[in-house]
Amino acid sequence: MSIPLPSGIVPVRSLTTDEVLYGNRLTSYRWEVLEHSGGTDSLVGELDGVVDGSASLSWVVNSAVKGSGGLKVTDTDETKPGRLSIRDVSLSKLRLRPVRVIEGLGIEEPLGVFLVGSAPEEWSSTGRSLSIDLLDRATVLEQDKLAASYAVGTETPILSAVKDVIESAGESINIDASVTTTLGSAMVWPATTPKLQIVNDLLGTLNYSSLWVDGRGRFRATPYVFPADRSIGYELLNGKERKLVDGEDSIYEPDWTRDLDLYNVPNRVVAVQAATGEAPALTGTYSNTDPYSPFSFAARGRWIVKTLEGVETPEGDEASVVAFLESKARQSLIASSAVQSTVKVKHLPIPIRVSDAMRFANSPAKINARHTVTSIELEAHPLGLMKTSLMEVIDL
Template identity: 30%
Template sequence: MISAELWGASGRRAAWRVDLLTNKDVYRRQLDGVTGGSLDFNAFRAVAGGGTLTLEVPSGRDFLQGVDWLADRVAITYVAEVHGQRFEVPWGVFLASGEVDEREHPGGVSVTVPLVDKTAILQDDGIRDHYALPVNWPVVGAVEALIVNGGQRRYALTPSSERTRTAVSWPAGTPRLTIINDLLAAIGYTPLRADAEGVYRSEPYIDPDQRTVQWDFRGGAYSVTAPEWSESLSASGIPNRYVVTTQESEGVQPLVGVAENNNPASAYSYARRGRWITQVEDGADATSQAVVDDLARRKLRDSSRPAVRLPVEHLVLPLTLGDAVLSPTGHHMVVVEQAIKLEPMAMMSSTLRRFEVV
């Protein structure tokens, strides 16, 4: 347990706890000797979460007895006590990635463990045979089977009646996670992620503007945000039309989804520019016309609104990637990156993203 008193005047104490789990996520014991580390999360990575864990093993005390870094996992939790009320915020279940560095010194052994979240299990698992699904196969059922056949049992996927519109296939060696995310994208779902409890999740994509606000970063008497922040704007390459076509299949006509920006209030629209600037995506997977239409609209929204990125520092909060928040500027934004040091006195940083209104 890494612990210290935080902001004593406010009556707040905090600690980081690291629990050792089996490769089935069954609790074994608290992991002793942990002195620090870090976690980072990025919404644009297939394996979103990672980090490091550092331990000090004193001479004569085998804190790591029975730990198998090739199989065991760790659950990392932030524990806070505010005016006598205890809170626990889980931050994920992780496994060792790459080489564990052990270095002897006069006082014992220093250990550094590189970490990745549980989606790495499915990313590292290249299928041994050609994988194919026939026409009219239930997509969510196929995803669940891919997870289970990858040796994983903890998942929670939103049910769906969507079925494959054409036969689909992937060659041997394709990462299991790639197939899963291709199938989820075909029905308009979010990419698979491992949540703070280590459960695999995916659900229908919701436009950022429609997501419920999870935190308000605006200042005030109870502000948890550092006063310094800055915004950066990217407005290059803005299209006003997006065309998405599905893969061609023998005997099945491809679907075409088109979304156009005709809003005269938008600086990037056809009405303002007087010309079309088109982006095209060919070979998309979509199970229906409704899905491909929605995909075109989403692509246009994401590419035709210049992204504003805003990094903020704040106290440790129970926010996850994709959560909607109100930024210090009062805008509706989404968490796309996070970085946390496993130090009770440390602030965490989040990068927020918003889009200009089209």
């Protein structure tokens, strides 16, 4: 079942990085009301009464439900043409899609689809207002849990099983039908397991990233890409040789922070295959032997080992399974090594999402390195800024 592109969004024209960063911009946000039916969302109007300066959105890369947010809405007696009052919609069914509009650049950027978490009311002499908490569309799969145990066998393509689980929750996803890899052994989940956990467990056996929701609100299942191999879209730099300079052309605030955590960073990871009957579990190991790394065996003179137990693997011969386990071990070692350096910086909104790669450079701090976006906090109003957490990329 495909998800049609809802109306109401002007396709983003191809822009250069310079246009996005330095073009004339007047930013505004609209909150589109969507109706869900048959696994798809369609546009029914725009929400009226959103209080200026009240809206915010955030995303965290390692959260199962990655997106959240909030806004305050007044209950209006009269609405502008094409808009809906909060009294005209069912909060239990409400789905909102915020769209950031940058006039002058022709950018209309949808920021995901969100459901209502809670909506406490406030009453005053002027009427009613609601403070609405938002969670992204993955909430549907997180809240829908198994009524009985569920199994996926070795004959079903893994992505097909992912699609089946998502559709059982009344949602839909487009998958790559050419990927027909199956499980190396059957997987079983007990009753009350969230369907989002099942989906992410299955995606993990393909070495895919966890399920995410794109700006248009579509579920996405995509292969994991090592941070060092991700393309860089934007750079946060200082120095006169770059356009992102301190001063009137800078898009980020001069005050920023960096956290360093050097304790307990492993230099070896061992991934152990989940039990598969009487056969002994296979293992895959990845070690940090980089003589220039402060965490390597050469630098420390000892091994600090992290283990990944019970790793589910796809079907394949012993060599391919070991290679899969080694890739998982490498992925874990890189992630564990990267936590030692995290930058937080506040800047003008740019079209990025968590897990994207960016370059952060600061001459006084002697930093010039690729980073990945681990969290974003967006003030979703015309004068709002973005607060982005960046983790330095370690390639091993």
